[in-house]
Structure formats: C-alpha cells, structure tokens
Amino acid sequence: MDSKPAKPKRSAASRGAAGHGDGAKGAAKPAPAPKPAYSAPALEKGLDVIELLASLSEGVTPSQIAQRLGRSLQEVYRVVVALERRGYLVRPPGEEALILSMRLFDLASRVPPLRRLVDVAWPIMNRLSIETYQAVHLAVLDGLSIRVVSQVDSPAPLGFRLRVGTQNPAEKTASGRLLMAYQQPAVEDWLYGAIAQKDPKADIGALQARVAAIRARGWEMIEGEQLKGIVDVSFPILSSSGFAFAVITMPFLSSAMERMPVDAASRVLFEAASEITALLGGTLERPRFPLGS
Helix, strand or coil: CCCCCCCCCCCCHHHHHHHHCCCHHCCHHHHCCCCCCCHHHHHHHHHHHHHHCCCCCEEHHHHHHHHHHHHHHHHHHHHHHHHHHHHCECCCCCCEEEEEECHHHHHHHHHHHHHHHHHHHHHHHHHHHHHHHCCEEEEECCEEEEEEEEEEEECCCCCCCCCCEEEHHHHHCCCCHHHHHHHCCCHHHHHHHHHHHCCCCCCCCHHHHHHHHHHHHHHHHECCCCCEEEEEEEEEEECCCCCCCEEEEEEECCCCCCCCHHHHHHHHHHHHHHHHHHHCCCCCCCCCCCCCC
C-alpha cells in the first residue's frame, strides 16, 4: 500500500513572510515589562511611605498617605503602624498627622566612615567655636544636596547656626560648591547632569566655571548668600587621595561681641580643617591669607 507523501514543512522564514501579509494579526505585541527577580511587597510599601514623608514639609494622616500613594487604606495602615511602633514615624503632640522622625538620620550617623569623621572633628570644632566665638558646622554631599552632620553653637549670646540634618541644594551653598569641587571627575560630571535635569534653566557653564575657580584656590567664601550679615567661609576635609569627605563651614556673624574679625577667624578655621584632614590621612594645602587677597 502506497503511503501518501509527507507535506513539506514550512520554514520559519516562510511562516514569518506569511504572517506579515496578515495585517493586524501580524502586528507585534509590546513586550511585557520585566518583573523583578525578587519581590518584597511589604518592604516596598514601607519604603514608599518613608520616601513620601521625606518629600513633604507637613504631616499627613494614614488616609492621606494611601491617597497619595494610590493604595488602599488597608494596604497602608499596617505599614504605618509598624513604622510608628519602630520610631520611624511620629505624631506631634495633639495631632493625628504623621511626620518622619530623626531615626533614619541616627542610623546613617552610625555608618563607620561618617561616625569616624564626626568623632574626629567634634573636639576640634568645639575648640574652634570657643576660640572664634562663632558657630561652625560639618557638611557632606547627599545626592544633589549638602547635609549638615555635625554642628557646634557659638558661645556668644547672639549667633547663627544650621541644625544637624539640614539639607540645602549643593549648587546654592558655599559648602555644596566646595564639595562639588573636590569630587572625583565622574561624580562631578554626574552632579552637573543631574542639576541640569532638575533645573533646565540652570546655567551649568557658569556653575562649572565657579566650581573650577573654587578648586583652584581651595576654599569658598561668600557674603549674604543665605542670610544678610552672614559671611560663609568653607574649607574642605580631604582624604589621602585628595577628594572631599566633607567641608567645615563657619557662618561668620559680625557683632559687637565678636572676638576676632573674619580674616583672623578664617585662619583659625583653616587650621581646624587642616588638623581634621591630617587625622583622616589627608593633606590640606595652605591658601594665601587674607582670603581673596
């Protein structure tokens, strides 16, 4: 009995060609978004809540949190209760709204490099404040901002200070521009790109020129940028490779009770920065005094 000849198999190419002539049926479907290899929904909800509250200047209730995150109150409530129990969220007295506590900052402060920096700098900053009768603070780069990680008040009855934990845009402060000037080239390039993306109207060329001038002289000093009557003087705290861990800044306030003029205080500030830098393994080149001469 004769068998029927087998039908020839169509090649993948011919199948594809036939499909192309089929109009809508041949249209390629968009590929589904890749799913993360691992998922921790409860953790992600908790991080969403923390990041939301970090972006707000006012407190919010659990229902407002749910609304802003596009989640149900039931989804958010247990996470909020857990974060409040662990001390990450607090309610100001007499209020139902929640705000972030300083617990995250406390945890960050325990990171060994930062802890060592603050421990080394603190007694020197305290001595500096007593000698100059001025407040002084230590700041580090935190994304596109500077963050104050240590601060000593002026012994004078009248003074100015920034609270520990304060954030300001790096490009708009003496501390921030000095930190930018002493970063690795790849970090500095990223900063300029991110600032331009955040603020398309920013004059990046002018900022780059200003930062380059700061790097060339090794310090930053500006009067009245944040508050009239204040002269911000900043020196870097350098690692052994010449990049900035942090900067030390004195917001110099002229008053009838001042112990020394800003030129003399700047010299004492430099000596403090140099001492901290040396204790951390770096070297700080002495600038020409008075600054700006």
